[in-house]
Amino acid sequence: xxxxxxxxxxxxxxxxxxxxxxxxxxxxxxxxxxxxxxxxxxxxxxxxxxxxxxxxxxxxxxxxxxxxxxxxxxxxxxxxxxxxxxxxxxxxxxxxxxxxxxxxxxxxxxxxxxxxxxxxxxxxxxxxxxxxxxxxxxxxxxxxxxxxxxxxxxxxxxxxxxxxxxxxxxxxxxxxxxxxxxxxxxxxxxxxxxxxxxxxxxxxxxxxxxxxxxxxxxxxxxxxxxxxxxxxxxxxxxxxxxxxxxxxxxxxxxxxxxxxxxxxxxxxxxxxxxxxxxxxxxxxxxxxxxxxxxxxxxxxxxxxxxxxxxxxxxxxxxxxxxxxxxxxxxxxxxxxxxxxxxxxxxxxxxxxxxxxxxxxxxxxxxxxxxxxxxxxxxxxxxxxxxxxxxxxxxxxxxxxxx
Amino acid sequence: xxxxxxxxxxxxxxxxxxxxxxxxxxxxxxxxxxxxxxxxxxxxxxxxxxxxxxxxxxxxxxxxxxxxxxxxxxxxxxxxxxxxxxxxxxxxxxxxxxxxxxxxxxxxxxxxxxxxxxxxxxxxxxxxxxxxxxxxxxxxxxxxxxxxxxxxxxxxxxxxxxxxxxxxxxxxxxxxxxxxxxxxxxxxxxxxxxxxxxxxxxxxxxxxxxxxxxxxxxxxxxxxxxxxxx
Numbered sequence: 001x002x003x004x005x006x007x008x009x010x011x012x013x014x015x016x017x018x019x020x021x022x023x024x025x026x027x028x029x030x031x032x033x034x035x036x037x038x039x040x041x042x043x044x045x046x047x048x049x050x051x052x053x054x055x056x057x058x059x060x061x062x063x064x065x066x067x068x069x070x071x072x073x074x075x076x077x078x079x080x081x082x083x084x085x086x087x088x089x090x091x092x093x094x095x096x097x098x099x100x101x102x103x104x105x106x107x108x109x110x111x112x113x114x115x116x117x118x119x120x121x122x123x124x125x126x127x128x129x130x131x132x133x134x135x136x137x138x139x140x141x142x143x144x145x146x147x148x149x150x151x152x153x154x155x156x157x158x159x160x161x162x163x164x165x166x167x168x169x170x171x172x173x174x175x176x177x178x179x180x181x182x183x184x185x186x187x188x189x190x191x192x193x194x195x196x197x198x199x200x201x202x203x204x205x206x207x208x209x210x211x212x213x214x215x216x217x218x219x220x221x222x223x224x225x226x227x228x229x230x231x232x233x234x235x236x237x238x239x240x241x242x243x244x245x246x247x248x249x250x251x252x253x254x255x256x257x258x259x260x261x262x263x264x265x266x267x268x269x270x271x272x273x274x275x276x277x278x279x280x281x282x283x284x285x286x287x288x289x290x291x292x293x294x295x296x297x298x299x300x301x302x303x304x305x306x307x308x309x310x311x312x313x314x315x316x317x318x319x320x321x322x323x324x325x326x327x328x329x330x331x332x333x334x335x336x337x338x339x340x341x342x343x344x345x346x347x348x349x350x351x352x353x354x355x356x357x358x359x360x361x362x363x364x365x366x367x368x369x370x371x372x373x374x375x376x377x378x379x380x381x382x383x384x385x386x387x388x389x390x391x392x393x394x395x396x397x398x399x400x401x402x
Numbered sequence: 403x404x405x406x407x408x409x410x411x412x413x414x415x416x417x418x419x420x421x422x423x424x425x426x427x428x429x430x431x432x433x434x435x436x437x438x439x440x441x442x443x444x445x446x447x448x449x450x451x452x453x454x455x456x457x458x459x460x461x462x463x464x465x466x467x468x469x470x471x472x473x474x475x476x477x478x479x480x481x482x483x484x485x486x487x488x489x490x491x492x493x494x495x496x497x498x499x500x501x502x503x504x505x506x507x508x509x510x511x512x513x514x515x516x517x518x519x520x521x522x523x524x525x526x527x528x529x530x531x532x533x534x535x536x537x538x539x540x541x542x543x544x545x546x547x548x549x550x551x552x553x554x555x556x557x558x559x560x561x562x563x564x565x566x567x568x569x570x571x572x573x574x575x576x577x578x579x580x581x582x583x584x585x586x587x588x589x590x591x592x593x594x595x596x597x598x599x600x601x602x603x604x605x606x607x608x609x610x611x612x613x614x615x616x617x618x619x620x621x622x623x624x625x626x627x628x629x630x631x632x
Contacts, residue, residue, distance in 0.1 A: 249551025333429020
């Protein structure tokens with residue numbers, strides 16, 4: 001198929017139904033018929049639309065202002081991360097995982113380390129587990145803050161809310177820089193622990209930052225929830241039903257905003273998460289506003305976990321002394337490891353054939369799979385709301401296209 | 403949660419005629435998997451999704467794996483009659499020799515599904531199926547009608563591995579562009595030699611330098627000639 005005869009949103013919308021006969025129980029977006037008069041307008045939103053935060057295209061067919069059809073187009077940032085990882089040793093992929101979801105490098109490191117530890121049966125010392133939880137939750141706070149900031153920015157409140165979010169984010173990124181040497185490309189976790197130990201001074205600084213976070217969240221919430229425009233534009237927009245959310249593999253805050261109680265920190269209890277007391281916030285209107293509120297509430301829960309972890313963190317080594325970091329050959333076999341990343345379920349699936357490189361290395365990207373339902377949420381809404389619905393999914397293109 | 407053996411028994415009881423093979427996983431993770439026949443896959447998937455005890459309503463991850471044709475060397479013991487000279491007399495002696503034989507194990511494309519349950523909060527159940535070969539019989543049934551989350555992931559496998567999912571609602575390339583021909587994640591994929599020579603300002607300068615040097619050399623050679631004649 002050439003570029004010219006490839007997909008046209010209008011053809012799909014105007015054509016006699018779908019090209020494929022749909023079997024029973026088929027979970028497809030509904031086919032909306034245009035009102036009749038006038039022509040459909042095809043708009044390519046992207047690949048350089050400001051709201052995409054990267055290069056991503058939505059081919060939208062419009063009947064006036066109403067969205068009749070929406071098809072996401074991927075691949076502008078594709079560099080075949082998986083193929084590259086199959087050609088190098090296990091350790092060599094660790095710095096590259098930072099570049100998947102570049103907003104949350106530490107959770108990417110963690111998911112990959114977890115999968116390799118499952119494959120080799122590597123134990124992780126206590127202190128390293130605590131450091132992983134602290135860094136993972138700090139990552140979640142800064143990701144959710146900036147994700148909300150971007151969402152409000154797309155609504156037209158340019159600058160102010162985003163700068164509030166970035167003020168908190170910068171403090172956390174400074175902590176990352178102190179510990180790992182880099183703000184965003186941290187490359188910190190290793191198979192069997194963490195790369196360097198945190199000093200007492202770093203932990204003290206982290207306690208100070210965490211102590212200031214509740215005030216930031218309160219302030220942020222007051223700033224946003226007292227805004228009439230925000231409420232009017234987000235409530236009742238982009239509804240995602242729980243049955244569809246589960247069936248379409250949606251995970252993370254998106255799934256919980258649809259009222260489904262599924263948090264991998266609770267379900268799998270990976271690392272040491274079953275030691276902490278925290279609640280899982282759930283939405284009950286399933287709309288954009290719920291997704292935004294769930295992120296705010298999850299930030300509060302993350303702060304609760306952080307306070308407990310910073311109180312209990314024990315001394316000791318951060319690397320298992322017997323751990324093999326480089327040059328090891330796992331026994332032939334496979335392992336799937338997953339964590340609750342800020343965007344959803346981030347999984348790594350590794351197949352080893354006994355060699356020094358993984359035979360198959362697969363990333364389960366939450367951002368890509370959460371976009372499966374973008375069309376279902378956007379159909380029938382105004383084109384201006386598409387930007388909001390898309391923003392509420394919270395994606396990073398580095399992970400979508402890999 | 404049920405063990406893989408119990409799930410295998412449950413599938414074979416519920417889906418008539420289905421054969422399920424347990425693929426053991428010798429690594430520490432011990433996530434054993436079930437290999438189903440492509441013909442039964444849709445019925446098996448519906449059973450796994452709807453069964454009251456399993457309720458695997460959440461398909462998390464779909465992975466493509468390429469297994470190219472492999473040459474396997476096997477050591478076989480062969481007994482044959484050899485004529486040998488023993489004590490000056492030629493005799494037929496039976497002898498057992500170890501011989502290395504090579505055979506080609508045909509390759510295939512494999513798709514792996516990782517299933518979890520949101521309702522029962524268990525998992526993963528790993529289901530896999532294989533195509534007949536890697537060249538012309540690469541069709542597998544699409545499971546998008548049971549789990550919508552397979553939609554983009556199956557498109558990605560079609561794109562990068564070339565597995566054709568029958569009855570997929572929208573089987574187009576996901577990451578590579580539409581005009582692209584090959585499947586880059588296959589093990590034997592060769593990158594195209596599409597190096598483009600692009601003359602730059604630097605090359606123009608270089609050409610002038612070479613021209614200048616050649617002219618100078620000719621001039622020097624000419625002077626030497628006149629010196630020698632004098």
